[in-house]
Amino acid sequence: MRYPRLIDDRSIWIMVAPSVIWAAHFLLCYWIAAIWCAKEAADGSAPLQPVTWTVAGVTLVALGLIWALARHAWGRYGGSLFITRTIADDRAQERKHFLGHVALLLCALHTLAVIFTALPVLVFDRCW
Amino acid sequence: MTAFQDLPPPPDYDEARDRAQRERLMAVWHTPTGWRKFSAVNNEIVGRWYALTAFGFFVFAGILALMIRTQLAVPDNDFLSMELYNQVFTMHGTVMMFLFAVPIFEAVAIMVLPEILGARDLPFPRLSAFGFWCFLIGGVFVCGSILFGAAPAGGWFMYTPLSSDPEQTGIGTDIWLLGLSFIEVASIAAAVELIVGVLKSRPPGMRLNLMPLYCWYVLVVGGMILFAFPPLIAGDLLLEMERAFDWAFFDTERGGDPLLWQHLFWIFGHPEVYIIFLPSVALVATILPTFARRPMVGYSWIVLSAVGIAFLSFGLWVHHMFTTGLPNISLSFFSAASEAVALPTGIQIFCFLATLLMGRSVGSVPMLFTGGALAIFVFGGLTGVMVALVPFDWQAHDSYFVVAHLHYTLIGGMLFPLMAGIWYWYPFATDKTMSERLGRWSFWMMFAGFNIAFLPMHWTGVMGMPRRIWTYAADTGWGPINMVSTVGAFLFAAGFAVFAWDVLRPKRNQPPTRRNPWDAGTMEWAKEVPDKPWGCRSIPLITTRYPLWEQEDIVGQIDRGEWFLPDAQEGKREMIVTDILDGRPIFVQRVSGPTYKTLLAAMFLGACFILATFKLWLAAVLCGAGFTATILWWLWTATARIPEKEEKDCGRGLRLPVYMSGNASVGWWAMFITMVGDMTAFFGLVFAYFFFWTVHPEFPPEGTRSPAFSWLTLGMVLLVAAWVLVAGARRWNGQAKTGRARAALALAGLPALSGLGALAQACLVSGLDPTRHAFDATCWVLVLWLGAHLLAGFVMLGYCVARSWAGILTPRYDADLRNSALYWDFMLATSLLVYALLALFPLLSEGGVA
Numbered sequence: 011m012r013y014p015r016l017i018d019d020r021s022i023w024i025m026v027a028p029s030v031i032w033a034a035h036f037l038l039c040y041w042i043a044a045i046w047c048a049k050e051a052a053d054g055s056a057p058l059q060p061v062t063w064t065v066a067g068v069t070l071v072a073l074g075l076i077w078a079l080a081r082h083a084w085g086r087y088g089g090s091l092f093i094t095r096t097i098a099d100d101r102a103q104e105r106k107h108f109l110g111h112v113a114l115l116l117c118a119l120h121t122l123a124v125i126f127t128a129l130p131v132l133v134f135d136r137c138w
Numbered sequence: 139m140t141a142f143q144d145l146p147p148p149p150d151y152d153e154a155r156d157r158a159q160r161e162r163l164m165a166v167w168h169t170p171t172g173w174r175k176f177s178a179v180n181n182e183i184v185g186r187w188y189a190l191t192a193f194g195f196f197v198f199a200g201i202l203a204l205m206i207r208t209q210l211a212v213p214d215n216d217f218l219s220m221e222l223y224n225q226v227f228t229m230h231g232t233v234m235m236f237l238f239a240v241p242i243f244e245a246v247a248i249m250v251l252p253e254i255l256g257a258r259d260l261p262f263p264r265l266s267a268f269g270f271w272c273f274l275i276g277g278v279f280v281c282g283s284i285l286f287g288a289a290p291a292g293g294w295f296m297y298t299p300l301s302s303d304p305e306q307t308g309i310g311t312d313i314w315l316l317g318l319s320f321i322e323v324a325s326i327a328a329a330v331e332l333i334v335g336v337l338k339s340r341p342p343g344m345r346l347n348l349m350p351l352y353c354w355y356v357l358v359v360g361g362m363i364l365f366a367f368p369p370l371i372a373g374d375l376l377l378e379m380e381r382a383f384d385w386a387f388f389d390t391e392r393g394g395d396p397l398l399w400q401h402l403f404w405i406f407g408h409p410e411v412y413i414i415f416l417p418s419v420a421l422v423a424t425i426l427p428t429f430a431r432r433p434m435v436g437y438s439w440i441v442l443s444a445v446g447i448a449f450l451s452f453g454l455w456v457h458h459m460f461t462t463g464l465p466n467i468s469l470s471f472f473s474a475a476s477e478a479v480a481l482p483t484g485i486q487i488f489c490f491l492a493t494l495l496m497g498r499s500v501g502s503v504p505m506l507f508t509g510g511a512l513a514i515f516v517f518g519g520l521t522g523v524m525v526a527l528v529p530f531d532w533q534a535h536d537s538y539f540v541v542a543h544l545h546y547t548l549i550g551g552m553l554f555p556l557m558a559g560i561w562y563w564y565p566f567a568t569d570k571t572m573s574e575r576l577g578r579w580s581f582w583m584m585f586a587g588f589n590i591a592f593l594p595m596h597w598t599g600v601m602g603m604p605r606r607i608w609t610y611a612a613d614t615g616w617g618p619i620n621m622v623s624t625v626g627a628f629l630f631a632a633g634f635a636v637f638a639w640d641v642l643r644p645k646r647n648q649p650p651t652r653r654n655p656w657d658a659g660t661m662e663w664a665k666e667v668p669d670k671p672w673g674c675r676s677i678p679l680i681t682t683r684y685p686l687w688e689q690e691d692i693v694g695q696i697d698r699g700e701w702f703l704p705d706a707q708e709g710k711r712e713m714i715v716t717d718i719l720d721g722r723p724i725f726v727q728r729v730s731g732p733t734y735k736t737l738l739a740a741m742f743l744g745a746c747f748i749l750a751t752f753k754l755w756l757a758a759v760l761c762g763a764g765f766t767a768t769i770l771w772w773l774w775t776a777t778a779r780i781p782e783k784e785e786k787d788c789g790r791g792l793r794l795p796v797y798m799s800g801n802a803s804v805g806w807w808a809m810f811i812t813m814v815g816d817m818t819a820f821f822g823l824v825f826a827y828f829f830f831w832t833v834h835p836e837f838p839p840e841g842t843r844s845p846a847f848s849w850l851t852l853g854m855v856l857l858v859a860a861w862v863l864v865a866g867a868r869r870w871n872g873q874a875k876t877g878r879a880r881a882a883l884a885l886a887g888l889p890a891l892s893g894l895g896a897l898a899q900a901c902l903v904s905g906l907d908p909t910r911h912a913f914d915a916t917c918w919v920l921v922l923w924l925g926a927h928l929l930a931g932f933v934m935l936g937y938c939v940a941r942s943w944a945g946i947l948t949p950r951y952d953a954d955l956r957n958s959a960l961y962w963d964f965m966l967a968t969s970l971l972v973y974a975l976l977a978l979f980p981l982l983s984e985g986g987v988a
Contacts, residue, residue, distance in 0.1 A: 020719065022346065022718065022719065025445060026445070029445060029446065029448070029449035029450075030449075032449060032450070032453075033449055033452065033453070036453045036471065036475060039471055040468060040471050040472075043465065043467045043468055043471070044464075044465070044468055044832060045832055047465040047467065047468070048832045048833065049832070058467065061467070093438070096433070096437065097347050097437075097438065098347060098348060098433075098437070098682065098683050100343065100345070100348065100681035100682070102345070102719075102720055104345070104347060105345040105346055105347045105719060105720060107347075108346065108347035108438065109346065109347075111438055112438050112441050112442055112445070115438065115439065115442040116442055116445060116446060119442065119446045119481060119482060120446075122478065122481065123450060123475070123478040123481075126474040126475070126477060126478045127453075127471055127474050127475065127478075129470075129474060130467055130470035130471060130473075130474060131467070133470070134466060134467045134470070137465040137466065137467055138465055138466055
């Protein structure tokens with residue numbers, strides 16, 4: 011049995027993918043900080059630099075992945091971020107554009123959300 | 139380009155044919171009368187029962203709220219004893235959340251979703267009925283406990299270590315844990331039903347970009363339930379194991395940690411708020427276009443918000459735990475996500491306002507409630523942004539400020555839209571209308587009463603009044619403000635009483651309403667007056683978002699039976715299953731009709747949970763066996779029956795198969811979705827393992843041996859062998875090697891059960907005692923979880939063998955086997971994870987083989 015490509019113009023996974031990347035990024039940041047603070051800096055005094063740099067790296071990867079998805083939504087699905095008419099025609103092409111458009115909106119939202127998540131590491135230099 | 143370009147024209151209208159078709163449809167979809175009505179499974183009937191029951195619980199919890207307000211009206215009050223007060227506020231929160239807010243979503247969705255889709259029914263009508271009976275039995279059990287002074291008293295989030303100590307909290311906590319776990323089963327059943335309903339039961343032609351916004355929300359909320367409720371089930375399991383069998387999960391002296399409960403509870407609890415909120419927003423998104431007389435502005439932006447909120451709302455759980463001493467850096471991640479979720483939430487509100495501004499709004503009672511909802515919710519949302527900021531939360535935490543905030547979001551975000559929805563769909567459900575005058579009275583009383591009750595609570599909170607406090611001294615100065623709140627609460631309740639009277643008062647003399655009384659654009663208003671039990675006379679081709687506005691004469695075409703499935707020649711209840719993307723018809727699904735089996739199954743399952751509460755283990759196990767037997771009877775007699783023919787004519791030249799298996803069938807999707815939820819609960823246990831690993835310097839603790847590696851490996855090999863046999867059976871059955879397939883199915887249980895035995899042996903030989911330390915308890919609970927699932931899988935194998943012997947499961951008709959094989963795929967994943975945690979992870983952290 012051949013499995014179809016997960017992100018393809020005949021698939022709705024692109025609607026979920028940007029959110030999943032945000033979720034993975036969020037959980038990773040939380041886990042990295044929580045494990046570091048519990049295992050390495052239990053008294054709260056150890057510096058947070060390793061966490062800062064790891065979170066920065068994970069954030070760049072997440073943003074890169076969202077960017078790649080956005081390109082996919084734009085290229086393969088023919089989506090655009092802003093639309094000037096309702097995408098409500100009864101055509102398969104139209105459904106594809108709709109998915110691409112919503113996926114692009116989600117990419118934009120989750121780009122912001124990923125940046126939101128990463129901001130705290132710029133502020134803190136200790137766990138507590 | 140539509141896939142239906144070359145449809146032949148409908149046959150000319152023939153009155154005699156129309157009458158005959160209607161008679162046959164009526165015979166098939168007829169609702170039982172008298173006592174037999176309890177066997178009904180029709181979505182409209184079950185939805186109505188569901189809604190009325192949920193409102194019954196709402197009234198109950200509302201009376202509790204008035205008791206709370208009476209107690210707090212004046213300082214040093216002793217209207218309620220302290221013990222009863224604890225029970226009253228715990229039950230108020232619990233009942234409102236678990237027995238009203240979530241079930242009412244399911245009730246409304248079960249009632250209107252098929253009609254909005256233009257479908258005959260949902261794909262698993264009996265599952266809806268089963269869910270309803272579970273909800274009713276569990277709800278009455280939990281609520282009834284307060285009459286015996288035995289209600290839970292630990293607050294609606296049941297924090298450990300208070301709740302994990304049987305000496306401090308009595309049977310009420312067990313009632314809470316087991317009763318609510320039972321009700322959660324109903325919620326997950328409804329979620330499975332609704333997700334499959336939206337994905338696979340849309341009418342032909344309804345592509346994703348044409349789907350009503352209500353359906354988008356139902357899909358999103360169904361998905362959220364699937365990921366939010368299971369962690370609480372995992373938490374309930376751990377807490378009940380500690381209470382009933384003294385397993386060490388939350389006891390710090392034995393390596394447990396009470397914070398684990400808070401994590402598991404709030405991973406459920408915060409998404410829960412959005413699970414409650416989004417379905418009501420969905421009502422607004424359906425009602426608003428009707429009264430603004432134009433399509434919703436920013437359809438795709440609303441879809442964006444729904445999907446965005448669904449995910450972001452899972453990143454908020456720790457904002458309920460800002461004062462637990464977690465590292466500040468962790469808190470700020472959750473603070474950031476809590477701010478981020480305001481973005482998609484705000485987008486929806488702006489879309490609603492834009493629709494109102496660009497349309498020609500018609501004043502009406504639903505619009506009053508919608509307007510009130512937006513005003514109250516925005517206020518609550520803004521205080522939400524305030525408490526999402528850690529420093530502010532440290533000041534306001536556990537004070538009446540938070541009580542005010544959560545009531546503003548829930549009553550504005552959930553209750554007021556629901557009132558609008560009830561008013562709006564009342565003619566749909568009953569063919570009668572509610573009174574405009576009473577509607578306005580009830581709105582203004584509720585709106586004023588709500589604000590008089592809850593706005594002052596912001597001040598009492600800031601003045602330092604803690605939530606859940608039983609009474610207070612006069613010199614605190616909180617008395618006058620509390621009195622104002624109490625007066626407001628009674629005004630609010632009076633407003634609701636007016637509303638309830640309007641819903642329930644007899645309307646026999648009122649003429650039936652006209653068809654589509656609001657001139658709405660969505661499909662549910664195509665229904666005939668007086669109501670017919672079949673939903674849609676013929677299932678139309680949908681090519682627009684608002685078919686009643688944009689598709690000329692669609693109602694006439696439906697009525698004349700010009701579209702698909704206008705008849706029921708074979709005397710079976712039928713609906714069309716379509717594909718996820720474009721609504722292309724795939725096959726005709728035969729759905730089951732009235733039965734008492736669902737009621738019987740719910741009674742057995744309910745009895746099992748209730749008896750377990752009282753620690754009557756043998757009786758509970760017997761009822762569990764009765765439940766399993768009933769389910770098997772139900773499945774055997776009603777599902778995956780071999781059809782009398784391969785294909786059927788659905789009208790307009792559309793011929794569709796009447797049997798499908800594998801991922802084309804709805805049963806396969808239901809299994810897949812259920813198992814995703816099940817895996818989420820399992821991940822709750824995995825989370826517990828890692829949580830303990832982070833809080834302990836050494837995990838496994840010093841002096842404890844990890845489960846024996848050799849036994850674990852043997853167990854794993856056996857479990858993989860079992861899976862290989864099941865996968866082989868599916869393959870061989872497909873190749874018509876029936877004998878080999880049966881043998882594989884019959885044998886697969888052997889390695890599965892011995893594998894389970896080997897895993898248990900691994901824990902035994904290492905001397906792991908679940909009452910000694912959290913590590914031991916966690917290892918055992920993982921094995922226990924896997925074991926219970928393997929037993930269920932074992933029953934499925936037996937069922938498939940029996941079906942094969944009976945000639946119901948054949949190489950062509952193999953839905954049961956494919957669904958069971960899918961279950962075993964998930965078992966393989968679960969087994970591998972258990973092995974990785976118990977055998978491989980200790981190698982990493984210990985650096986050696988036990």
